[in-house]
Amino acid sequence: MSTLVAPVPANAPRWPALIPPLLIAIPVVLKLTGIPLANAWIIFALLFGLMLTGMPISISLGLTVLTYLFTMTTVPIESVALKLFTGIERFEIMAIPFFILAGNFLTHGGVARRMIAFASSMVGHWHGGLALAGVMACALFAAVSGSSPATVVAIGSIILPAMIKQGFPARFGAGVITTSGALGILIPPSIVMVMYAVATNTSVGALFIAGIIPGLILATLLGLTTWWRARKFNYPRQPVATWRERVATFRKAIWGLFLIVVVIGGIYSGIFTPTEAAAMSAVYAFFVAVFVYKDMTLKQVPKVLLDSANMAAMLLYIITNAVMFSYLMTSEQIPQELAAWMLDKGLGAVAFLLFVNVVLLLAGNVMEPSSIVLIMAPIMFPVAMKLGIDPVHFGIMMVVNMEVGMCHPPVGLNLYVASGIARMGITELTIAVWPWLLTMLVFLIMVTYMPIMSLWLPKMLGMM
Amino acid sequence: MNFLNHLEERLIAFLMGAATLLIFVAVLHRYAAGMAIPGVQDALLKIDLSWAQELCIYMFVWMAKFGAAYGVRTGIHVGVDVMINRLPGATRKAYVLFGLLAGATFTAIVGTLGATFTWDIAHTSSTSPDLEIPKWIVYLCIPLGSYLMCFRFLQVAWQFARTGELPHHDVAHVEGIEAPAAINPYNLPDNLHPADASGAGRK
Numbered sequence: 001m002s003t004l005v006a007p008v009p010a011n012a013p014r015w016p017a018l019i020p021p022l023l024i025a026i027p028v029v030l031k032l033t034g035i036p037l038a039n040a041w042i043i044f045a046l047l048f049g050l051m052l053t054g055m056p057i058s059i060s061l062g063l064t065v066l067t068y069l070f071t072m073t074t075v076p077i078e079s080v081a082l083k084l085f086t087g088i089e090r091f092e093i094m095a096i097p098f099f100i101l102a103g104n105f106l107t108h109g110g111v112a113r114r115m116i117a118f119a120s121s122m123v124g125h126w127h128g129g130l131a132l133a134g135v136m137a138c139a140l141f142a143a144v145s146g147s148s149p150a151t152v153v154a155i156g157s158i159i160l161p162a163m164i165k166q167g168f169p170a171r172f173g174a175g176v177i178t179t180s181g182a183l184g185i186l187i188p189p190s191i192v193m194v195m196y197a198v199a200t201n202t203s204v205g206a207l208f209i210a211g212i213i214p215g216l217i218l219a220t221l222l223g224l225t226t227w228w229r230a231r232k233f234n235y236p237r238q239p240v241a242t243w244r245e246r247v248a249t250f251r252k253a254i255w256g257l258f259l260i261v262v263v264i265g266g267i268y269s270g271i272f273t274p275t276e277a278a279a280m281s282a283v284y285a286f287f288v289a290v291f292v293y294k295d296m297t298l299k300q301v302p303k304v305l306l307d308s309a310n311m312a313a314m315l316l317y318i319i320t321n322a323v324m325f326s327y328l329m330t331s332e333q334i335p336q337e338l339a340a341w342m343l344d345k346g347l348g349a350v351a352f353l354l355f356v357n358v359v360l361l362l363a364g365n366v367m368e369p370s371s372i373v374l375i376m377a378p379i380m381f382p383v384a385m386k387l388g389i390d391p392v393h394f395g396i397m398m399v400v401n402m403e404v405g406m407c408h409p410p411v412g413l414n415l416y417v418a419s420g421i422a423r424m425g426i427t428e429l430t431i432a433v434w435p436w437l438l439t440m441l442v443f444l445i446m447v448t449y450m451p452i453m454s455l456w457l458p459k460m461l462g463m464m
Numbered sequence: 465m466n467f468l469n470h471l472e473e474r475l476i477a478f479l480m481g482a483a484t485l486l487i488f489v490a491v492l493h494r495y496a497a498g499m500a501i502p503g504v505q506d507a508l509l510k511i512d513l514s515w516a517q518e519l520c521i522y523m524f525v526w527m528a529k530f531g532a533a534y535g536v537r538t539g540i541h542v543g544v545d546v547m548i549n550r551l552p553g554a555t556r557k558a559y560v561l562f563g564l565l566a567g568a569t570f571t572a573i574v575g576t577l578g579a580t581f582t583w584d585i586a587h588t589s590s591t592s593p594d595l596e597i598p599k600w601i602v603y604l605c606i607p608l609g610s611y612l613m614c615f616r617f618l619q620v621a622w623q624f625a626r627t628g629e630l631p632h633h634d635v636a637h638v639e640g641i642e643a644p645a646a647i648n649p650y651n652l653p654d655n656l657h658p659a660d661a662s663g664a665g666r667k
Contacts, residue, residue, distance in 0.1 A: 313531020
């Protein structure tokens with residue numbers, strides 16, 4: 001396997017090791033010796049310093065706040081601690097554990113096979129055959145399971161060997177699956193969207209509905225890229241499936257897909273609140289997995305509950321600390337100062353959105369989506385509001401950004417999960433993904449500067 | 465120790481399942497009570513489930529606190545490890561230990577703040593709005609969960625100092641998929657990805 005960065009000799013002295021302690025120590029020392037330094041710089045230096053040591057993100061957020069409070073302010077610690085204890089006591093936040101549970105019930109190889117069978121009966125006879133089916137199956141599976149890496153593994157492990165057997169180059173298949181696997185966080189139900197809604201008090205329902213059209217467009221664009229390259233290199237196609245086959249595979253896949261209908265339909269028609277819809281979808285997913293698909297026995301249910309609780313607790317723990325962090329940001333007036341600075345410099349919405357995209361893409365390389373949204377949204381959202389950007393549009397843009405970050409070299413999570421199943425080095429995979437990655441970047445620019453793409457549907461349905 | 469592990473696992477799995485069922489039943493009840501079925505409707509209307517949301521929140525808060533402690537044991541709490549993964553073995557080990565001990569410190573502080581907070585509340589007559597249970601019982605999860613988490617951080621740090629092994633959470637595990645190859649993602653021969661501190665797989 002090849003590497004992107006040449007390994008450094010084992011005993012060479014390395015200055016990067018000194019960055020975290022310096023970042024942590026300098027602001028504290030400066031402040032204590034009485035040299036004036038803007039609070040924003042102190043907070044961010046502390047946060048970056050702690051994060052770079054590799055400690056959990058939740059802990060670095062919490063420690064930043066505690067260090068700042070203990071050494072630099074007279075704000076009573078109890079008022080901040082109260083945030084730490086009561087920060088997650090909101091019913092909207094509880095949609096997250098429910099959606100994770102629903103996704104985990106249906107994150108199963110059997111469900112992936114049904115999605116692939118349905119997708120390849122529908123689009124398998126076009127140019128790109130199985131690869132095109134892979135894009136569609138990824139979009140369907142990702143929407144139901146909600147996890148990008150799990151989608152890459154589930155769809156990739158099944159479809160990649162089949163593609164190579166048919167004569168596709170391994171790189172082509174790996175490129176398709178790595179990028180399509182990221183579709184899940186844009187197509188509702190999406191946990192990252194709930195995170196954004198929680199951090200900015202935006203409506204979950206409007207965000208979900210707003211994600212539908214961009215999600216479909218991105219899936220189409222990735223499919224077109226696949227189709228175009230497959231036609232150019234004349235890759236194998238599947239025989240046309242009969243309508244009887246299509247109906248048969250659809251009837252097997254529909255049980256899983258109906259989960260999206262339960263969530264979106266339930267929220268839109270007002271039958272459920274988003275959190276209730278999440279709970280209903282979890283019960284529905286349990287029913288389908290155990291009694292309809294029979295992929296899972298009742299004995300395995302406690303294991304799914306435990307794994308979901310583990311994942312949910314991790315995210316809730318980040319939320320708890322992020323709430324405290326954003327409370328500190330607000331009480332130190334940092335977003336307001338940033339907004340004033342941007343307006344003062346005459347930077348408009350266009351420049352601001354560009355800036356946001358670059359920052360998020362950089363962050364996307366080192367952190368997972370939920371943490372980025374929880375840390376960045378409270379800082380950037382007030383500025384976006386001042387500049388007159390629509391909250392829902394801003395949210396969709398952030399989510400698309402997170403998607404690109406998942407497949408962006410050098411360390412996008414999807415890349416390295418795919419490198420495992422495709423048995424391909426990161427460097428080779430980086431070359432393999434570029435046509436689709438480029439498509440995603442173009443799509444990101446479209447979403448950023450064409451608010452109508454995300455806002456048309458929710459506006460038409462009267463959700464905002 | 466085994467008993468504590470089992471208790472922790474059972475508790476969070478139970479809270480997860482029970483909260484789901486609770487909301488499911490509450491929603492069904494709301495709609496069933498709206499239907500004009502003679503006899504049944506009156507019986508349903510007599511059952512008051514308005515406390516369901518509140519109970520669900522408290523169950524998940526308890527699940528979050530104890531689940532976070534369990535998560536330390538399973539290695540699910542992720543950090544930004546791009547930089548430290550590029551450092552030589554000994555320096556990296558020092559950073560990992562620093563991170564774990566910082567986690568222990570933070571949770572110990574939060575646990576102590578939480579204990580004081582709970583103690584103060586226990587001396588008031590504050591109760592929750594719908595269920596009307598004393599608030600200190602609700603907040604008891606903060607000291608208990610945080611101290612447990614602190615203990616887990618120390619446990620992992622101790623194990624790491626002795627053997628150089630960290631718990632790993634496998635993000636890419638899917639039921640019903642046979643592992644396509646014996647690739648250990650923590651053993652990739654490059655310096656970009658998380659690896660065991662023993663340096664296995666590094667060249």
